[in-house]
Amino acid sequence: MPGNSFGNIFKITTWGESHGKALGVVIDGCPAGLKISEKDIQLELDRRMPGQSKYTTQRKETDKVEILSGLFNGVTTGTPISMLIPNVDAISKSYENFKDIYRPxxxxxxxxxxxxxxxYRGGGRSSNRETVGRVAAGAIAKKLLKAMKIKTFGFVQQIGNIKCEKININYIEKNSLRIADKGKFDEMANLIDSVRKSGDSIGGVIEVRSTGMPAGLGSPVFEKLDARLSSAIMGIGGVRGFEIGLGFQVASMKGSEVNDIMVGKSKGKVKFRTNNAGGILGGISNGNDLILRFALKPSSSISQKQDSIDNKGKQKKLQVKGRHDPCLCPRAVPIAEAMVNLVLLDCILENNLSTVKKIT
Ligand SMILES: Cc1cc2nc3c(=O)[nH]c(=O)nc-3n(C[C@H](O)[C@H](O)[C@H](O)COP(=O)(O)O)c2cc1C
Incomplete structure (x- = not known):
């Protein structure tokens, strides 16, 4: 079963199943000399953890990380870093009913x-629990990027048809929905509550931004930065749409409205009047902030009765009981940030090999 590794230089391989003994990640290609502790990793895993509020799954995973290799005296040695996160709250018997029936x-x-x-226990490898490995690896990428003054943050931009109209970055981690507009909290929270009570779920949109971006990340033609980011984001379970900058809006706009006009240079960086391109031109970062968005579907596990079939093709009725996220968005934010950080770091490490000047 290939397809479990991601990245070219900072290469991660995640392993483990939802109800197995543990999950984890192996990172090959982390530069030596970075000070890292389990605390750095835990901070990010705690942001992704289930049971954070009534708007997320009530599963009680502690997601405690253990670093098994790749460090000496708390500093990376350049050898593979292996991290393990045990599963502690898997209730596999809730899935017995679905071992031969396909959940829609x-x-x-x-x-x-x-x-x-x-x-079939908890979706196995297709479960969102797999992403603990990505978030753990992303925490290391985040620390390396921080040293380069690159900062990535995400927020929930839309739940159902309700959209954030203001972006207050300081509010994002202070509210359980991870939205950026305080004025929309009650409306969005009530919507999630009402779908949950009716045994249903609701979708939404997440925006991710990276500031302090250098120009020059990404390569022509199949390794374009936008192509790599879309692969990183579309690889998260439940993602159904992806856009950069103005995204799908450009379809109804004119070139004169969409073009970002360059107005000068300051501290070696080109200044733009607007950022409709989301910081990428020709698949290569232009030094502007990176802006991307993606749509998440409503969780498939809903407690309403649904029709389906078993593995013989026979019609069946099923009801998915258990502890599920009524809206995937709040917990998907740290996962998306991790994936973006992994892509950016990989591109930066590749750039160090891109010209003779950089290796002589
Ligand atoms: C943070 C997060 C939490 C998720 N939790 C659930 C859940 O509780 N119930 C569910 O049905 N799907 C959940 N999913 C979505 C499934 O992982 C996803 O639908 C499944 O892997 C199938 O993949 P696909 O939707 O991309 O086809 C979650 C996804 C994310 C990103």
Missing amino acids: GHADLSYDEKYGIRD
């Missing part, structure tokens, strides 16, 4: 079609 919207059917065998 889940990967059950396609995994069975491809492999002929699947770990």
